[in-house]
Amino acid sequence: MSELAEAVRDALGRLALPDGGDLVSRDMIRALRxxxxxxxxxxxxxxxxxxxxxxxxxxxxxxxxAGVPGIVGANAALSAPTExxxxxxxKIGGHAKPQDGPMKPPGVKTILAIGSGKGxxxxxxxxxxxxxxxxxxxxxxxxxxxxxxxxxxPRMFGLTKRPASPDGKTIIPLRAHGVTLMSIGSMLEExxxxxxxxxxxxxxxxxxxxxxxxxxxxxxxxxxxxGTGDVQLSLCQKSQVTGAIVVSTPQDVALLDxxxxxxxxxxxxTPVLGLIENMAVFVCPDxxxxxxxxxxxxxxxxxxxxxxxxxGQLPIDLExxxxxxxxxxxxxxxxxxxxxxxxxxxxxxxxxxx
Numbered sequence: 479m480s481e482l483a484e485a486v487r488d489a490l491g492r493l494a495l496p497d498g499g500d501l502v503s504r505d506m507i508r509a510l511r512x513x514x515x516x517x518x519x520x521x522x523x524x525x526x527x528x529x530x531x532x533x534x535x536x537x538x539x540x541x542x543x544a545g546v547p548g549i550v551g552a553n554a555a556l557s558a559p560t561e562x563x564x565x566x567x568x569k570i571g572g573h574a575k576p577q578d579g580p581m582k583p584p585g586v587k588t589i590l591a592i593g594s595g596k597g598x599x600x601x602x603x604x605x606x607x608x609x610x611x612x613x614x615x616x617x618x619x620x621x622x623x624x625x626x627x628x629x630x631x632p633r634m635f636g637l638t639k640r641p642a643s644p645d646g647k648t649i650i651p652l653r654a655h656g657v658t659l660m661s662i663g664s665m666l667e668e669x670x671x672x673x674x675x676x677x678x679x680x681x682x683x684x685x686x687x688x689x690x691x692x693x694x695x696x697x698x699x700x701x702x703x704x705g706t707g708d709v710q711l712s713l714c715q716k717s718q719v720t721g722a723i724v725v726s727t728p729q730d731v732a733l734l735d736x737x738x739x740x741x742x743x744x745x746x747x748t749p750v751l752g753l754i755e756n757m758a759v760f761v762c763p764d765x766x767x768x769x770x771x772x773x774x775x776x777x778x779x780x781x782x783x784x785x786x787x788x789x790g791q792l793p794i795d796l797e798x799x800x801x802x803x804x805x806x807x808x809x810x811x812x813x814x815x816x817x818x819x820x821x822x823x824x825x826x827x828x829x830x831x832x
Contacts, residue, residue, distance in 0.1 A: 480811050482512040482548050486519070489542045493535070501539065508557070508636040509655070511810055515550035517543040522557045522638065529558040581687050581717035585694040586620065588720040588832060591713060591748070595735025597628070597704035600756040601725045603802055604792070605701035606634045607809035611816075611823035613656035614809070617696040617832055620651070620658040622686055624713065625703040626672050626679055629663030636805020640664055641690075649690045655810055660690045676708040683712050697832045705735075706742035714746035721751040721831065723789065728755055728776035736777075740784070751831055752789035753781045754822070760794040790822045 487510060491502035501507055501521065510519040521536055523529035536554050543552035582589075592608070594601040602625065609621045623631035632638070635654040641664055642650040651660040662672060662682060674682070692698060700719075703709050713719060722743045726736035736753075743750050755777035760769045771794065781788040795815050801808040809819040826832045 480512055480813060482515075482546070483510055483517070483811070485546045486510060486512065486517045486543045486549065486552075489546050490519075490539055493539060493542055495535075501535075508805055510804070510806060512549070515548065517546070517549050517552045518554075519543070520555050520557050520636075524558070526558040529556045532556055581684060583687055583690070583692045583695075583698065586692055586698045587695065588697045589700060589717060590697050590751075590832070591700045591702055591710075591719050591722040592725060593702040593710060593722055593739050593743070594704050594725045595706070595737065595739040596732055599704075599725050599727045599732055599736075600792075601704070602630045602634065602701050603798060604725050604754055604756060605699055606631060606802070607798075607807045607815075607819045608822060608826075609657045609699050610655050610807045610809040611819035612697065612699075612826070612832055614820065615823050615827060617823075617827070618658075618694060619656070620660075620692050620695045620698040622690075622698060622700045623659070623661030623663060624683060624686070624700050624709050626662050626674065626682055626709065627703060629661045631659060631661045631701060632663045633805065634802045634807060635659055637664060647689060649685070651690050651692065654805075655807060658692060658695065660686050660692075662686070679708045680712045680716075683709055684716070687717060706738055710742060711746070714743070714748045719748050721749040723751055723754060725754045725756050726777050726780075727757045728770070728773040730773070730776065732772070733776050733780055736780070740786075750786055751826075752787035753777050754789050755791045757794045758791040763796075789825060790818065792818055 487502060487507065490507055491500050493501050495501070495504060506522050508520040508522050521532065521539060523532055536556050540552040540554045543549060592601055592605045605621065609619045613619045621631060623629045635657070637652050637654055637659065639652055641652055641660065649660065651658050652664060653659065666672060700713060724736055724739050726732045740750055757772050760771050762769065778788055797813060798808045798815050808815045810816065
């Protein structure tokens with residue numbers, strides 16, 4: 479998040495609510511950004527009924543944001559979680575149904591899988607920010623959060639609504655920051671675990687691929703779970719995956735698992751389009767010195783050994799973590815990390831992948 483956006487957030491944090499707390503401490507600010515000096519954000523009320531009473535607060539929030547030095551205007555919108563529930567007949571999970579041919583959503587040109595051998599390497603963060611960067615570059619992008627047991631994309635995109643279903647079969651995906659999004663995390667109650675075995679995972683993946691109204695997309699990014707399990711097997715065997723990108727950190731223990739992911743994609747005859755080294759370096763914000771916390775150059779050497787392109791090296795960055803937790807991916811901004819993701823997106827576009 480930029481310094482101006484942080485200053486606007488601080489100003490909104492000084493607006494006290496009648497029942498205690500403020501807009502920031504109550505986690506009611508969504509999609510805060512500053513474009514050409516204009517602050518734009520969404521105030522999400524607990525319910526539609528409360529939102530209808532918050533117009534004075536909305537105006538006060540705009541005035542507070544507009545009063546921040548460097549801000550030339552402010553635009554705030556009121557929102558509330560939808561109260562409509564999906565029809566009871568719409569159930570996610572269960573055994574996959576027979577398909578006539580491979581799973582390929584109509585209107586989707588390419589399917590790009592992003593995987594990792596182990597968890598905690600930032601695969602979902604890379605997926606969300608790459609999707610936003612591609613959208614900012616003018617591409618029509620969808621993001622399927624296929625990490626059934628640990629979905630994180632709804633939080634990273636600031637989404638609290640539930641996808642709609644007009645007929646109990648078709649699923650209308652959510653949309654945020656220019657990206658069309660579907661996640662099992664948006665279908666379950668918050669904190670509810672999906673304790674599913676292989677056949678139910680396969681059924682859920684099939685539903686999220688084929689029952690979702692994705693529309694016309696240049697690419698559908700699939701954020702895979704860590705490892706080489708049922709979801710990877712089902713996606714690569716049952717659908718038309720254009721290629722995969724593997725994310726790893728530089729340290730040896732992460733590379734051990736990344737090699738297994740690479741071998742799995744090779745076994746499944748899915749082309750690996752490149753590697754991304756995440757958390758490559760930490761740059762001290764005070765003195766500018768570089769620290770290779772997780773080692774140095776491990777993914778670069780692996781890419782050279784295998785003859786696979788190294789698509790990017792991304793540093794450890796506090797702004798990336800804060801932006802993801804706030805539901806506004808760092809690729810929305812104009813700082814160094816946003817530029818890094820923009821360069822990654824441009825490389826995929828110029829390479830004809832997207």
